[in-house]
Amino acid sequence: MSEKTTIYDIAKELNISAATVSRALNNNPKISESTIKLVMDTAAKMNYKQNRLALALRSGKSGNIGVIVPRINTNFFGSVIRGIEEELHPNKYNVIICQTHEDESREIENINTLLDAQVDGIMISITNESKKNEKIIHRVLEKNVPLIFFDRKKNIDGVSSITIDDFKAGYIATKHLIDQGCKKIAHLCGDQSLEIYENRFKGYQKALLDNGITFDETYVIQSKSNIEDGISVTNKLLQLKTPPDAIFSASDFAALGAIQELKAQGIQIPKDFCVVGFGNEPFTKFMELSISTIDQSPLEMGKMTAKVFLEQMNNTEDFKMEKKIVLNPILHIRKSSSRQNL
C-alpha cells in the first residue's frame, strides 16, 4: 500500500513551500540551482509522481484524445489508430477509442462521452453524411475542442482533414482495367452519401470518359462492404443482357464476394474477367488468386492525423489553421487483374 507522495510531502520534508517545490520541478528560472537540485533529488528519493488529474483540473487539459471510428477490428481502422497512437504517445497524449458501428446515434453518444471526459481533441471518421450529426459536430467546434476528420470527412470550414484521393483512386483502378483490355467495367459502389464513395464513383466515370467508353448506369450497383452482398450483386450483374467483363469494387470484401460468384459461374479470372478491390485488406494479398486493390496507407493516415492535431495544439497564433491533406492512393496490381502473363 504505497502512499502517493505529493509536492506537499516534499515541501514538508525540506521545510520549504509547495510552491517552491512545484516551481523547482518545473525548472522555473526563478528558483536557485541548489534548490532545484535538492528538490529533484528528494522527489526522486520519495518516488514522487506528478498527479495528472490535479494538473488536468487546473489546466483544463486532460491529456486524452478521442478517436471515433465505425469499428476497430478491421485492418484499415486498426492501422489508422496504430498510426495515431504512435505519433501521440511520445507527446504524452493518451488515445481513447470509440466505435460507432455505423450508427449515427451511437456517434452522437460517443462525441458526448468524449466531451464529458474533457478530451483535448477529437479525431473522427464519420459514419455518413446525413444531417443528423451536423449539430453535434458544431457543438464540438463551439466548445473549441480541436476536431480532425480522417478518411470519411465532412466539408466544414476551418476543420482539418486527412483523406486519400478517392477520385484518383477510382480513376487509376478503372484506367488499369481499361488497360487490361476490359470494355464493360462495372462498379460496386458504396453509400453515395459518403464523400469517399462518391469520389471513387466519379473517378471511375472520369476514367471511362477519358478513354472513350460510354458510361452505362446499369453497370453501377450499390453494395455493402461484405462478401455476401458482393456475391448477390455480382450475380445480378451477370444476369444482364450484356454482362460486364470487369468489376471495380469500392470494397475489398465485396470484391472477394464478386470473385467467389464469378468462379462459381465458371468464369475465368483474369482471362475473361478482371476485378479490382479497394482497401488492401491483408487477405487480398494472401488469396491464391490475389486481388488487385487500392492501398490507403492507413498507418500514414493515422500519423498525419496526429501530426496535424499536434500542430494545431502548438499553434499559439490567433488565427485558425485549416489543413486538408490528401494522401496518394497506391494501386497494387495482383492476379485478379493481371493479363500480361497470359
Place this chain on the structure above:
Amino acid sequence: MSEKTTIYDIAKELNISAATVSRALNNNPKISESTIKLVMDTAAKMNYKQNRLALALRSGKSGNIGVIVPRINTNFFGSVIRGIEEELHPNKYNVIICQTHEDESREIENINTLLDAQVDGIMISITNESKKNEKIIHRVLEKNVPLIFFDRKKNIDGVSSITIDDFKAGYIATKHLIDQGCKKIAHLCGDQSLEIYENRFKGYQKALLDNGITFDETYVIQSKSNIEDGISVTNKLLQLKTPPDAIFSASDFAALGAIQELKAQGIQIPKDFCVVGFGNEPFTKFMELSISTIDQSPLEMGKMTAKVFLEQMNNTEDFKMEKKIVLNPILHIRKSSSRQNL
C-alpha cells in the same frame, strides 16, 4: 465560445449554495424534492455538464482503463478490444489503448504511462514470460490498481485472468488431424516462454500420446507468426528423411505460409497433407482453400475481461477476488483438413 457552467453558476442563479446544488444533482435524499427539481431544471436550462476532471481529482478515479496489447491491427486483438470497449462504455469508463510491439521495455513504458495517467485499472496481454517485467507488474499491484490478464498471462496470485484453454485447443486440433488419418503430425510452435504456446504444444503431445502416436521432436519446430517463417520452416520439415503428413500450426499466418510451400512443392491438400492453424483470422475462411483453425472467441474474451474488472471494482468486501476464467476453444474444420468428401 460557450462558457462552461459550473455548480457555482447554478448556485448563484438560484441563490443557494454550491453544496446544495451538488447534492441535488446527485439526488441526495437530504435535499427537498422541490429543490432537487428546481436545480435539475436550472441545470438543464443552463446546459450544465459535470466536470469529470474535478470529480477525478477529488475521487482519485479517472474513469479511464488502460489496455495493453502487442499490437492493435490484428483481428484478434482488435476484436478483444472491441469486446472490452462494448462492455465498459455503458459503465462510463473510457478505454486507453497501448501497444508493446512485443517489446518488453515498451511494455514497461506503457504501464508507467498508464499509472501516470491515473487509470482505474489495467488489462494486459503480456509480451512474454521473461523476468524483466516482473517488477513493474508488482508495482501495479502495490499501487492497488486492478490488473487483469487476458490471453497471454502470468501466473500471479490474486490476479485474475481470462484465457482460452490452449491445452485443449492443441489437443482437439491434433486429435482432428489424427482422425483424418494423419500419422506424422508436425507442430509449428510459438515462443515457449509464453504459456499459451507452451500449452498448445502440450495439448498436441497429449493427443499424440492418447492415440498411440510416438512423439517425435524433429516434427516440432518453432516459427514466428508470419507467412515467411511458415514457408521456410515447412520447407525444412519437407526435407526430413520421413517428412510429416500434417501440420498443426500455433499461428494462422504460419499455417498460411505452410500451405503456400506445400502447394509450391506440388503436395495435395488435404489429400496428401492436412493443415490446421490457430486464431481464426478472417483470411482463413476467405481462402479458396479455406484453412481449418481454432477460434479464440476474442470478442467474448474482451467482454469477460471487462466484466471481471467491473466485478472487482464493485467488490466492496475486504477480501481480494481472483478469477481465472478459461474460455473454450472452438475448432473450425475447413478444406485444409477435410478428407470426408474425398
Place this chain on the structure above:
DNA sequence: TACGTTTGTGTAATCGATTGCATGATTTGA
C-alpha cells in the same frame, strides 16, 4: 412552554498542482 428530533442548507475543507502577487534578502550602482 420547553426540549428533543427531524429536515434542509450552508460553511469550509479537501483532492494536488500551479501561479500572481507580496515579501524579505541580497546585490548592484552611484
Place this chain on the structure above:
DNA sequence: TCAAATCATGCAATCGATTACACAAACGTA
C-alpha cells in the same frame, strides 16, 4: 552608505465537485 534592482521564496487563490460538520427552522411530544 543608502536607494534601487534583482533574486529566491512564501502566501493564498484557483480549477470544480464532494462531503463532514454545523446550524437554523420546523415539528412533535409531554
